[in-house]
Amino acid sequence: MSPSLFTHLLCSRCERELDPALPHRLCPCGSPLLARYDLAKGRQVFGNPALLRDRRRDLWRYEEMLPVREPEFRVSLGEGGTPLLGTSRLGARLGMTHLYIKDESLNPTGSFKARGLCLAVSMAKQVGVEELAIPSAGNAGGALAAYAARAGLPSHVVMPRDVPRANVAECEAYAADIRFVDGVITDAGRLVSELSSQFGWFDVSTLKEPYRIEGKKTMGYELFEQLGGRLPEVIFYPTGGGTGMIGMWKAFEEMEQLGWIDSRRPRMVSIQSTGCAPIVRAFEAGAESAEMWEGAQTIAAGLRVPRAIGDFLILRAIRESRGTAVAVTDEAIQQAVTTIASTEGIFAAPEGAACLVALELLLERGWIDKEETVVLFNTGSGLKYID
Ligand SMILES: *Cc1c(COP(=O)(O)O)cnc(C)c1O
Numbered sequence: 259m260s261p262s263l264f265t266h267l268l269c270s271r272c273e274r275e276l277d278p279a280l281p282h283r284l285c286p287c288g289s290p291l292l293a294r295y296d297l298a299k300g301r302q303v304f305g306n307p308a309l310l311r312d313r314r315r316d317l318w319r320y321e322e323m324l325p326v327r328e329p330e331f332r333v334s335l336g337e338g339g340t341p342l343l344g345t346s347r348l349g350a351r352l353g354m355t356h357l358y359i360k361d362e363s364l365n366p367t368g369s370f371k372a373r374g375l376c377l378a379v380s381m382a383k384q385v386g387v388e389e390l391a392i393p394s395a396g397n398a399g400g401a402l403a404a405y406a407a408r409a410g411l412p413s414h415v416v417m418p419r420d421v422p423r424a425n426v427a428e429c430e431a432y433a434a435d436i437r438f439v440d441g442v443i444t445d446a447g448r449l450v451s452e453l454s455s456q457f458g459w460f461d462v463s464t465l466k467e468p469y470r471i472e473g474k475k476t477m478g479y480e481l482f483e484q485l486g487g488r489l490p491e492v493i494f495y496p497t498g499g500g501t502g503m504i505g506m507w508k509a510f511e512e513m514e515q516l517g518w519i520d521s522r523r524p525r526m527v528s529i530q531s532t533g534c535a536p537i538v539r540a541f542e543a544g545a546e547s548a549e550m551w552e553g554a555q556t557i558a559a560g561l562r563v564p565r566a567i568g569d570f571l572i573l574r575a576i577r578e579s580r581g582t583a584v585a586v587t588d589e590a591i592q593q594a595v596t597t598i599a600s601t602e603g604i605f606a607a608p609e610g611a612a613c614l615v616a617l618e619l620l621l622e623r624g625w626i627d628k629e630e631t632v633v634l635f636n637t638g639s640g641l642k643y644i645d
Contacts, residue, residue, distance in 0.1 A: 263295040263304070264325040267468055270571060278325065281385045283466050290568055291468040292508065293325050297515040305517045307487065315339035317373060317476040323512060324377065325472055331384040333409045335366035337376045338476050342484040342633070347601040348614075352621060356631040358490070360477065361604060362638065367428065369560075369607065369638030371401035373477070374470030374501055378462045379405035381469040390414070391459035393446030395498065396425040396559040397638055402462060403432035414459055416446040422559055424642040442554050443498075444565055464499035465568045471505040478509030481633060482518065490524050491630040492581075494613035496637055497528040497537055498563035500572035507575035524633075526581035528572060529616040531556035531588060534564060537572055541583035546570055557588045558608040560637065582625065586615040595640060608643060610636030 267276040271289035276282050278293070285291050304322040313319040317338025326332055342358050349357040362370035375398065382390060391414040392402045399415035406413035415429050419438040429436050439445045447463055454461040464470065482489055489510065495503045503526060513519045530538050534554035540547065551564040566572065576583055594611035598604050613634035620626045 260327040261321045262324060262327050263297070263300050263322050264293055264327070265296050266294050267291040268294045279385065281382070281387050281460060282468060283461065290465040290571070293468055293472050295323060295512065297512065300516050307483065307518055310483065317376070317473065320476055320479050323479070325469060326377070326380045326384060328384075331380050333376060333380045333383060333405050335372065335376070335404065335408060337365050337372040337473070338480065340364045340480070342481065343602070343604070345602050348598065351601065352618070353628050354632065355629050358631070358633045359598070359602065359604060359636050360481065360633055361636050362477075363605075363607065363610070363636055363640075367397070367401045367404050368642055369397035369401065370474065370477070370502060370635075371397040371638075372404070373473035374398075375401040375405045375462070375473070377469040377473035378402070378467055379409050379411070382411070382460060382462070383409055387460040389457075389459045390462055391450050391454050392416070392462050393443050393450045394421070394425070395443045395562050396421045397642070398464070399434070399436075400425050400428040400432070403429045403434035406434070407432045414450070414453065416450050416453075418442050418446060418562075422643050423645050425559075442562055442564055444550075444563075464501055464566070465504075471501050471508065473505075474502040475505035475509040475512075477502060477635075478506035479513070481506075482513060485631065489519060489522075490633045492527060492626060492632045493524045494527045494529060494616060494632070494634045496558065496561055496609035496612050496635065497530055497572060498560045498609075499566045500528075500537070500568050502635070502637070503528060503575055504568050504571045507571075507579070523579045526575050526579040527616060527620070528576055528581070528583040529612045530583070530585050531558050531561045531591070531612065532585045533588065534562050535585035536564060537566065537569065538583040538585045540569065540573060541576055546573060548573070557643070558591060558612055559643075560607070560609045561612070582620070584616040584619055586612050586619070590615040598636070599640070604636060605640035606636040607638035607640055609638060610634070
């Protein structure tokens with residue numbers, strides 16, 4: 259019998275239910291679909307986190323709370339199970355006692371995109387999809403290409419022409435079909451959408467299919483385990499499409515229903531670049547959704563997302579958690595890359611380094627107490643950005 263407690267897909271806006279045996283992208287109403295689980299049964303069979311103790315280290319240790327039914331559909335490269343590193347030198351420099359870095363650069367393909375695309379490709383296999391396509395600001399393309407290769411499925415990647423070179427090289431190596439657009443990820447998204455309806459490819463754009471978020475949510479489960487059965491007080495998350503933010507927020511709700519945690523939540527901090535900060539702008543304006551950001555530009559390629567389809571879910575998570583949103587400059591990001599590398603030996607992606615810049619700002623403002631447990635997400639490897 260399958261250990262998965264997955265039951266159905268539910269629309270995040272209109273609450274329509276959809277049959278998970280079929281391939282789905284958005285709800286017919288145009289909003290993202292979310293996977294739902296039998297959490298009443300979960301409380302009985304998965305209510306005690308101690309049963310995780312002797313399990314495999316990768317994200318499949320949470321198989322009850324993942325949608326893949328049978329091991330034969332799992333397309334795995336060892337994703338998840340990344341370290342939560344203490345930061346004695348960096349922490350001391352900031353006067354902090356419980357500062358951690360969740361180092362997602364150790365995932366296959368060098369970024370946390372592996373978690374999401376692992377689940378998207380596995381589920382594509384489970385429901386019989388045969389050809390995959392994705393628009394990417396960089397790392398998502400590499401991750402899709404890798405997992406598609408692993409599954410023996412063809413993949414198509416559309417990227418901005420000025421994407422980091424490492425992302426092009428990896429897609430080539432994984433034998434993906436690559437196309438370039440003059441513009442940003444939203445322009446790539448438009449082309450993927452056109453080509454997908456023309457050629458019958460399955461488009462796995464952020465939140466336009468329901469399972470990438472299921473892979474990303476495992477970061478929330480891991481934090482709980484790695485902190486010895488509790489959650490941090492504050493989470494810093496560099497936000498593009500927001501899959502990880504929405505995913506972890508969903509994971510916390512599931513964990514409460516399972517009986518692992520109470521109703522307390524970490525304050526969620528969304529970090530963007532001053533060159534592309536649609537979520538920060540919407541947060542400050544008190545808006546429920548975000549306007550398109552014109553002329554998006556930043557060295558943190560993963561943050562160059564001028565419009566996110568899950569904007570309302572990101573904003574909801576920030577507000578419900580009493581979190582905040584902060585925009586930081588490319589110059590400060592570059593300096594933070596060096597600071598993290600030289601103090602802690604972690605060569606962070608600019609997106610990850612952006613978290614440190616935001617932390618310094620919020621410490622200055624007194625928004626964070628120096629004794630609080632704070633986690634910064636280093637979402638990818640600096641080695642991908644050496645152009
Ligand atoms: C994609 C990406 C992000 C943004 O992640 P979302 O979940 O889309 O918000 C951050 N950092 C890196 C390195 C990325 O590749």
